[in-house]
Each structure stands twice: as structure tokens, then as C-alpha cells.
Amino acid sequence: MRALVVDDDPEVCSAVEEILLEKGCKADKRFCLADVKRMIRRRHYELVFVGSKLPDGTCLDVLNELNRLSPLTTVVVLITRTELNMVVQAVREKAYEFIAKPIVPDEARIRIESAIERARLIQENEILKKDTPSLLPKRLLGRSKVMRNLIETINIVAPTDVNVMIYGESGTGKELVAQEIHNKSLRSGARFVEVNCAAIPDTLIEAEFFGYEKGAFTGAVSRKIGRFELADGGTLFLDEISETSIAFQAKLLRAIEEKKFERLGSNKTIKSDVRIIATTNQNLRKLVVEGRFREDLYFRLNVFPIHIPPLRARKEDIPLLADYFVALYSSKNSKPVKEISSDALSWMMKYDWPGNVRELENAVERAVIVSVGDKITRKDIVIPRMAETKGAVDIGEILPLREMEKRLILKALEKTRGRRAEAARLLGISVRTLRNKLARYEKEGIYVNRMGEVRREKK
Ligand SMILES: Nc1ncnc2c1ncn2[C@@H]1O[C@H](COP(=O)(O)OP(=O)(O)OP(=O)(O)O)[C@@H](O)[C@H]1O
Ligand SMILES: [Mg+2]
Known part of the structure; x- marks a missing residue:
């Protein structure tokens, strides 16, 4: 078998050649497109390694030529580590598409359309997916006395239909317990609908919950069924309930008490019978005392509290x-x-x-x-x-605590690429606290965009 190695950097060529030789494969080396064209006309290569950019062309020119002359040749493209890391990282982080910048509308349109289509499909299937058991069912395990008691408690409370409030630090299994309660309840035939209250901005939460009619507001291009309605007959799982605003809590309370609500932009009352399982990693009682959580809603939800101890x-x-x-x-x-x-x-x-x-x-x-x-x-x-x-946060000089705090918060946002719930989790504070701190920084001229990048403006 013979290989051709092409890159404008001779060192890259030699490094690849060396490994090929180790594997018993001889290689020719070339450094520009013109030479490559000449070589592949002259002889057949089973294997071609080509750098993404050449002095007189790109790997695409080589691919084109090879597809014409010898379509069965195996081609490996050599790209720089920064390009590679980025692409691999993006794929790993489940990026769906790539769009080249600067934006060429005709080219971008197709990709944007396909992204919209996919997002729409997911939105529609999201709920259905919850009903199909995954290949590897998650199980709630525990041999400690507290966990055995907890599993017993779940068996007792699950079929009773009372609202349940689950307390526990992040990662203790609150969601798993909620699922377990639903699965063992009389509502298990209907949906388990999840709302992550920390992830949905205040301004969108009502629309998400109650749904809307077409034209209810700018951007409401078609009717949307809210989660409250979707959960009819089943369980509504309100994750991180403490992160909702007082105003929204009032609306939520009414819907829970009266078992009815209206879609945004409509007067028609819709009935929905849901059981609520909510979670928090905060001390809700304390939030009530501080006036940050409605007491009446607290009593509605806290009918049956479950505490999951930390590991x-x-x-x-x-x-x-x-x-x-x-x-x-x-x-x-x-x-x-x-x-x-x-x-x-x-x-x-x-x-x-x-x-x-x-x-x-x-x-x-x-x-x-x-x-x-x-x-x-x-x-x-x-x-x-x-x-x-130990490493990533370099403390370096000692600054006033407030300044240190600011740096850590910005660092956490940068690290989580703007995902506030996750940043708050890393910092061990509530999303609400994080939001308040950011609002304060904005007054000082420090802005963090959606990707967690920091911009400073002189005040
Ligand atoms: N007792 C358990 N047995 C088996 N798996 C568990 C148990 N507790 C938690 N897990 C697993 O640990 C992971 C985290 O659990 P879960 O998402 O339920 O935590 P959480 O309390 O909701 O966390 P957060 O507050 O961060 O949302 C999940 O993959 C879950 O399946
Ligand atoms: Mg959770």
C-alpha cells in the first residue's frame, strides 16, 4: 500500500510519514496542490493525507481531484488543533449544524431552516419521549437506613395523589424520586411533564406554563399548548420552584387551586387536573419568612415534604x-x-x-x-x-472579598458558557442570587452576554 502526504508544513508531513512507516506503509510527501495533482495523475494511492490549507489551494481541491480520478482512495484531512478542538468540542457538546461566517444568506438559510425544523420536532416529541422507557432504566437505589425509609415512604405516598415537595442538595436524586413517585402512582398512564423553573426566564415562564394562542404576542406564530395542559391527568414536575417570581407564583397558585387556567391571548378557560411534585435545593420555609416565596403556595405544595440527605x-x-x-x-x-x-x-x-x-x-x-x-x-x-x-481559579493577589466574589462569579459564567443555573450550582448559590449579583455588576458597567463573555464599559 502506498500513501501520499501533503501539507505545507514539512514537519507535519514527516511526522505522518514516520507513523506510516512504523505501520509498514511507504509514503510520498508533497507540499502544494500543483504537485499533488501531478502525482495523483501519475500513480494510484490507496491513502492520502492532506492539510486543510495548502499554499495554492485547499484540501477540497484535492478531494475533488481524487473523487474524479480515484474515488476509492481513503482521504484523511489534517487540520490545526484549534480548528479540530473547536469542531470536536462542538460536536461533543451536541452542536447540530455549522454555519460559516461571514454569513452567506443562501447557504445559511438551508441550515437555519433545518435547525428550526429539528427544534420544532424535538419540542413536539419532548413529552412523548418521556413516556418511552430508555434502554437503561434509571433506578433509585440505596442500602442505607435513610434511603430504605425513603423508598418505603415513596411507596406509601405515590398512590395518594397529594402534592409532594422534594428537598435536597444538587445531585441527590430529586428528579429520580419524582419520577419514581409518578411511576408508582395511579397517574403513571398519563404524562410526567417537567418544567425547570430556573432555566426558563421570568418573561417566558407564563407562556411555557399556560401556553398561548396564535398572535397572543409578537413571535407567537402558532398556538402553543402549555405544560399545565400537557400534564392533564398526569404529574407536573416543577424543578427548582424557588426560582420563580412572586408574580408568577400567584398565577401558579390559582391554577393549582382551581385546576383551571387560560392560554395567553384567550378567554377560554381550560381545565387541567395535575398532581404537583416540586423540588428545591433551598430552605423554602426561610424564603417564605423573607417574603421571597408565597406562603399560600408553600402550603399548597408542601403537603408531603421529602428530604433526601446528601451522599x-x-x-x-x-x-x-x-x-x-x-x-x-x-x-x-x-x-x-x-x-x-x-x-x-x-x-x-x-x-x-x-x-x-x-x-x-x-x-x-x-x-x-x-x-x-x-x-x-x-x-x-x-x-x-x-x-x-486547585488549578483553574488562580487566586493570585488577595483582593477585597467583594472583588474576589465578582471574579469567581464571572469565571463560573465563562466556564459554563453562560448557563446560569449551572454556574449557580458550581458556586453553591441560587440562580436568583446570581441574577441579583449580575444586575449589580451591570450598574458598574460590567455586562455578561448569553455565552458568558464579559464586556466592560466605562461609566
Ligand atoms: N439513589 C439513587 N440511585 C441511583 N441513581 C441515582 C440515585 N440518586 C441519584 N441518582 C442519579 O444521579 C443523577 C442525579 O440525580 P437527579 O438528577 O435526580 O438529581 P437532582 O437532585 O435532581 O439534582 P439537581 O438539583 O442538580 O437537579 C441522575 O443520573 C440520577 O439517576
Ligand atoms: Mg434535578
Whole structure:
């Protein structure tokens, strides 16, 4: 087999050639398009490596030529690490399409249309998807006394139809408990509809909840069914309920009490019978005292409170959970089923898991992926949070606490690329607090855009 390696950088060519030689494959090297054209006319190459940009053309010219002359040739494009990282990262982060800048309308239109189409399909299917069981059903596990009691409590409360309020730190399994209650309830045949109150901006939450008629406001191009209506007969899961505004809480209360509401832009009253399961990682009672959460709504929702303790308070659950996640992610990644070495496990028992079960799950998933052989060892378990506190935030000089706080907040937003709920979670504050801080920074001329980028303006 013979290969051709083309790049304007001779070092790149040599590096590729060396590896090819290691594998017993001889290579010719060329550095520009004109030479490549000449070479591929002269002889057949099974394999061609080509740099994305050449002095007199691009890899596309080479691909074109090869498609014409020898369509079966395998072509590998060499791109710079920054391009590659970006693209790989974007694909990994589930970017759906790429549009080149500057924008060429004719070209961009097709891609934008297809993105809109996909978003629409997802919007419509989102609810249905919840009903189809995933390949690997999630299970609520626990062997500690508190968790066994909790599972028993769920079995008792699930069929009763009372509203449930779930308290627990981030990652303790609030959503999983809510699902479990729904699945074991008499409403399990109907939908489990989720609303992440922290993720939906104040201005959109009503539309999301109650839906709207076509033309109800600018941008309402067609009728939208709200989540309250979708959940009729089923369960409405209000995640992070403490993040709603007082004004919205009043509307929510009415809908819950009267079991009816109107779509925006319509006078018609719609009936909907939902059971509410809400969550918070805040002390709701305290928010009521501070006047940030309506007391009447609190009593409506807090009919049956469930408290999930943090993982550090029930470390006996760690081995069981770790084994379960190992099995789950081994099968998901088609890796041979692994076991956890005793040093890895004893180390996991020592750590406090501030991100709770989610953090443990992520650590195990990563370990399954990076581990070789059939045992997960201590070095396979990496905790990003630990690395973060040690490295990424460089404290450097000591500044007034308020300034330090500002820097950390901006850093968190940059890191999460503007995802406020996630940034707040990292910082251990509520989204509301984060929002208030940002409003204060804006008064000082510091703006953070939707991507988490910071812009400063002189005041
Ligand atoms: N007891 C458990 N058994 C098995 N898996 C669990 C358990 N608790 C949590 N998990 C898993 O941990 C992850 C986080 O759980 P979940 O999303 O329910 O947490 P949460 O409390 O809603 O977190 P957040 O406040 O950040 O939204 C999920 O993948 C969930 O399946
Ligand atoms: Mg959750």
C-alpha cells in the first residue's frame, strides 16, 4: 500500500510519514496542490493525507481531484488543533449544524431552516419521549437506613395523589424520586411533564406554563399548548420552584387551586387536573419568612415534604451506587464489565462528594471509559471539582472579598458558557442570587452576554 502526504508544513508531513512507516506503509510527501495533482495523475494511492490549507489551494481541491480520478482512495484531512478542538468540542457538546461566517444568506438559510425544523420536532416529541422507557432504566437505589425509609415512604405516598415537595442538595436524586413517585402512582398512564423553573426566564415562564394562542404576542406564530395542559391527568414536575417570581407564583397558585387556567391571548378557560411534585435545593420555609416565596403556595405544595440527605451523610450507599454505575456505563460504552479495585473504593468512601450522586456517577462514567483491563483503579477516578479548586481559579493577589466574589462569579459564567443555573450550582448559590449579583455588576458597567463573555464599559 502506498500513501501520499501533503501539507505545507514539512514537519507535519514527516511526522505522518514516520507513523506510516512504523505501520509498514511507504509514503510520498508533497507540499502544494500543483504537485499533488501531478502525482495523483501519475500513480494510484490507496491513502492520502492532506492539510486543510495548502499554499495554492485547499484540501477540497484535492478531494475533488481524487473523487474524479480515484474515488476509492481513503482521504484523511489534517487540520490545526484549534480548528479540530473547536469542531470536536462542538460536536461533543451536541452542536447540530455549522454555519460559516461571514454569513452567506443562501447557504445559511438551508441550515437555519433545518435547525428550526429539528427544534420544532424535538419540542413536539419532548413529552412523548418521556413516556418511552430508555434502554437503561434509571433506578433509585440505596442500602442505607435513610434511603430504605425513603423508598418505603415513596411507596406509601405515590398512590395518594397529594402534592409532594422534594428537598435536597444538587445531585441527590430529586428528579429520580419524582419520577419514581409518578411511576408508582395511579397517574403513571398519563404524562410526567417537567418544567425547570430556573432555566426558563421570568418573561417566558407564563407562556411555557399556560401556553398561548396564535398572535397572543409578537413571535407567537402558532398556538402553543402549555405544560399545565400537557400534564392533564398526569404529574407536573416543577424543578427548582424557588426560582420563580412572586408574580408568577400567584398565577401558579390559582391554577393549582382551581385546576383551571387560560392560554395567553384567550378567554377560554381550560381545565387541567395535575398532581404537583416540586423540588428545591433551598430552605423554602426561610424564603417564605423573607417574603421571597408565597406562603399560600408553600402550603399548597408542601403537603408531603421529602428530604433526601446528601451522599456524605449516607456513605454506605457509595459501593452499591458505584457498582450500579459501573454496570450501567460498561454496557452503554460496550466495555467489558469492570469491577472497582478496593483502593479505588476506599478512596471513594473518603471523599465527601459535594456534587452528590451526580458527581459520583460522572466520576464512575469517566473511570469506565478511561480504564484499561477489567478493574477500575484509584487513578482512573478523577474529580474535576478537586482540580478546579486547585488549578483553574488562580487566586493570585488577595483582593477585597467583594472583588474576589465578582471574579469567581464571572469565571463560573465563562466556564459554563453562560448557563446560569449551572454556574449557580458550581458556586453553591441560587440562580436568583446570581441574577441579583449580575444586575449589580451591570450598574458598574460590567455586562455578561448569553455565552458568558464579559464586556466592560466605562461609566
Ligand atoms: N439513589 C439513587 N440511585 C441511583 N441513581 C441515582 C440515585 N440518586 C441519584 N441518582 C442519579 O444521579 C443523577 C442525579 O440525580 P437527579 O438528577 O435526580 O438529581 P437532582 O437532585 O435532581 O439534582 P439537581 O438539583 O442538580 O437537579 C441522575 O443520573 C440520577 O439517576
Ligand atoms: Mg434535578
